[in-house]
Amino acid sequence: MKTTPLTNWHQDHSGNMVDFGGFWMPLHYANGILHEHHSVREKVGLFDVSHMGEFILQGPDALSNLQYLVSNDFRDLQIGKARYGILVREDGSSVDDLLIYKTHEDRYLIVVNAANIEKDETYFRSQLKGDVNFENISDSVGQIAVQGPFADTLLKRFTDVELGYYGFQEDLLIQDIKVVLSRTGYTGEDGYEIYCKAEDTVKLWELFMASGKDLGVEACGLGCRDTLRLEAAMPLFGHELNDETTPLEAGLSMFVKLEKEHFIAQEALSTKPLRRRIGLTLVDRGIAREGSDVYCDGEWIGKITSGTKSPTLNQAIAMAIIKADYFKNENFEIDVRGKRLKAVRVKLPFYKRQGAK
Amino acid sequence: MEKYYATSHEWVMQVDDQHVRVGISDYAQKALGDIVFLSTHELGDSVSFGERFGDVESVKAVSELLSPVDGVVSKVNTDLEDKPELLNEDPLNVWIIEVEGQVDTSRLLSEEAYLALDKDH
Numbered sequence: 001m002k003t004t005p006l007t008n009w010h011q012d013h014s015g016n017m018v019d020f021g022g023f024w025m026p027l028h029y030a031n032g033i034l035h036e037h038h039s040v041r042e043k044v045g046l047f048d049v050s051h052m053g054e055f056i057l058q059g060p061d062a063l064s065n066l067q068y069l070v071s072n073d074f075r076d077l078q079i080g081k082a083r084y085g086i087l088v089r090e091d092g093s094s095v096d097d098l099l100i101y102k103t104h105e106d107r108y109l110i111v112v113n114a115a116n117i118e119k120d121e122t123y124f125r126s127q128l129k130g131d132v133n134f135e136n137i138s139d140s141v142g143q144i145a146v147q148g149p150f151a152d153t154l155l156k157r158f159t160d161v162e163l164g165y166y167g168f169q170e171d172l173l174i175q176d177i178k179v180v181l182s183r184t185g186y187t188g189e190d191g192y193e194i195y196c197k198a199e200d201t202v203k204l205w206e207l208f209m210a211s212g213k214d215l216g217v218e219a220c221g222l223g224c225r226d227t228l229r230l231e232a233a234m235p236l237f238g239h240e241l242n243d244e245t246t247p248l249e250a251g252l253s254m255f256v257k258l259e260k261e262h263f264i265a266q267e268a269l270s271t272k273p274l275r276r277r278i279g280l281t282l283v284d285r286g287i288a289r290e291g292s293d294v295y296c297d298g299e300w301i302g303k304i305t306s307g308t309k310s311p312t313l314n315q316a317i318a319m320a321i322i323k324a325d326y327f328k329n330e331n332f333e334i335d336v337r338g339k340r341l342k343a344v345r346v347k348l349p350f351y352k353r354q355g356a357k
Numbered sequence: 358m359e360k361y362y363a364t365s366h367e368w369v370m371q372v373d374d375q376h377v378r379v380g381i382s383d384y385a386q387k388a389l390g391d392i393v394f395l396s397t398h399e400l401g402d403s404v405s406f407g408e409r410f411g412d413v414e415s416v417k418a419v420s421e422l423l424s425p426v427d428g429v430v431s432k433v434n435t436d437l438e439d440k441p442e443l444l445n446e447d448p449l450n451v452w453i454i455e456v457e458g459q460v461d462t463s464r465l466l467s468e469e470a471y472l473a474l475d476k477d478h
Contacts, residue, residue: 016390033416034391223390223417285438287394287414308416309393316394337412337419 004050005142005201013219021115023051026221037227037311039218040187044148046208047220049193050201053117053138058107061130066108068264069127070098071247073257077102082166082184084255087112087120092246092268096120097237099184103170109180109195111143113237127264142201146208147191147228149353150215155181155192157211163192177204186225188232188351230306233279233319233349239290239305240277240319249321251277251348275302276327279348280334282316284341288334292318295333295340296326304334310350317350318343360449361460362471363425365407368449371460377426378452381413384476386448389415395441397422397454402430404456406464411453413444425465428458 001024011017015026026048028036039045057065066074072085079102087095096116101109112120121136128134146154158174161181168182177200185191196204209217226236235241240250247256248269256269282288288307293300302322310317318334326332333340360368366385369377386392397411404410404424411422432455437443443451466474 027417028390032391034393037416227416285394286396287419289419309414311393311416 002051004048005198006048006050006205009202009205010048010219015221018222020222021051021113023114025051026219028221028223029219031218033221033223033227034311036218036220037224039216040148040189040220040224040228041312042149043216043218044146044150044154044191044212045187045218045220045224046205046212047145047147047225048143048201048205049145050142050198051114052143053112053114053120053136054141054143054195055110055112055121055124056107056135056137057110057124057132058104059130059132060106061132062106062108064130064262065128065132066100067260068129068262069124070100071252071256071265071269072100073260074100074102079104080167080169082168082182086241086247086252086255087123088247088265088269090264090268092248092265093243094237094241094245094247094250095123095243097235097241097252101168101180101182116237140198142196142198142204143193144196144201144205144208145185145187145191145193147185147187147220148189150212150217151189151191154208154212154215154217158207174204175207177207179204186234187228188234188349189228189353224311226306227308227311230308230317230319231310231312231349231351235277236306240321245275245321246273248273249275249277272324274324275321276324277305277319277321277348278327279346279350280304280318280320280332280343281346281350282318282334282341282343284343286336286339286341287316288318288336288341288343293335294320294322294343295335296322296329296331301326301332312351319348360468361425361462361465362468363407363423363465364474365423365425366476367423367425369425369460369465370452372455375457376431376455377428377458377460378455379410379425380452381422381444381448382471383448386445389413389418389420391416392441392444395437395444395453397433398430400430400433404428404430404454404458406461413441422453424456426456426458426460428456431455431457
């Protein structure tokens with residue numbers, strides 16, 4: 001099992017450890033998933049996300065390769081800004097979803113899902129063309145997410161830098177630790193993701209834990225990371241997205257730009273998707289989970305990709321990928337262990353923080 | 358009265374000549390984490406030893422509840438409909454269902470034996 005620089009810290013602080021994508025990670029700590037979830041919505045939480053992978057792509061042909069392999073358009077991405085996209089195959093299926101940071105002219109930092117690091121590296125290396133250099137730096141990078149309404153207050157104790165949403169700053173010093181500070185996240189709250197050298201990760205984490213005490217900072221595990229991103233309707237690879245699903249089917253059309261000269265999935269993604277992602281809330285008592293079958297007018301139309309009882313809304317919520325013909329319907333039924341529970345379609349996201357765009 | 362335990366982490370306790378109450382162990386609630394939903398057999402339904410009588414759902418997952426007794430459901434603890442978290446707060450005093458039936462100690466563990474059980478293997 002792979003570890004992160006913080007694995008020992010988690011184990012020493014009652015982390016309930018699980019295998020996640022081959023990494024030994026905390027699902028939650030002593031206070032439990034609900035407490036951690038509410039801490040992020042109301043205060044501030046720290047997440048060890050060092051398991052995520054990082055690649056560096058650089059060279060004169062870096063941009064053209066990204067344009068060719070990733071669904072979004074990066075031509076107007078400025079240095080100091082990050083953009084989300086989906087790494088796709090020729091048939092439009094998804095290899096992974098990525099966050100791409102433009103650090104210099106012709107140099108990009110690419111952040112990928114932990115479970116897909118090897119697959120993504122193999123895919124990039126098999127596809128890259130021209131004058132471009134690819135490097136997998138995952139093992140030497142630690143990552144901490146600071147998320148919640150007090151995240152900015154906490155960070156401002158260490159730096160004056162002002163970052164807009166999806167902005168970042170390289171080579172920033174937090175005390176004597178060199179970091180990449182990025183105003184991004186995966187919780188639906190304001191917050192930061194901070195990259196540092198693997199050997200500095202524990203020190204940085206302890207700094208935030210100590211400094212944030214008066215703000216109610218809480219160490220948070222992957223359990224609430226999942227409930228938070230689900231409320232914010234953010235896709236999770238392996239659930240909404242997978243090797244058989246296109247970004248269009250996963251409801252990510254706003255990150256698919258076809259007005260590019262050379263794009264590997266140009267043709268495949270030019271036709272209307274046969275499946276679509278929807279949000280559901282349950283009317284009947286119960287909780288729909290991933291894999292539950294979804295019906296409309298008695299007909300099987302798809303499956304739940306993620307589901308839980310939303311801690312913020314106190315209501316059972318779920319995302320499903322269904323046949324596109326039923327996309328506009330309002331009423332659905334979900335099979336939960338043999339019982340058909342009524343559900344209604346709702347607009348995504350389930351939760352949007354106040355003041356969010 | 359004394360509680361007896363199934364290896365599937367439910368407890369059962371005789372409350373009078375004809376009725377027992379069923380709950381889950383402290384180990385079970387801890388392992389489940391925050392409990393957010395409960396569904397059980399209803400009044401008048403039969404339950405059988407080792408068979409599913411409901412599901413308990415935490416934020417992270419769903420687990421089956423297995424009956425530690427044979428009999429017929431005579432009461433359901435409706436407090437848990439709106440406050441399933443009571444099972445986390447006081448598992449040994451919060452019962453889930455009451456069953457018309459008898460504790461069969463030959464198929465169950467004493468509290469002492471249950472607590473001594475190596476539950477992680």
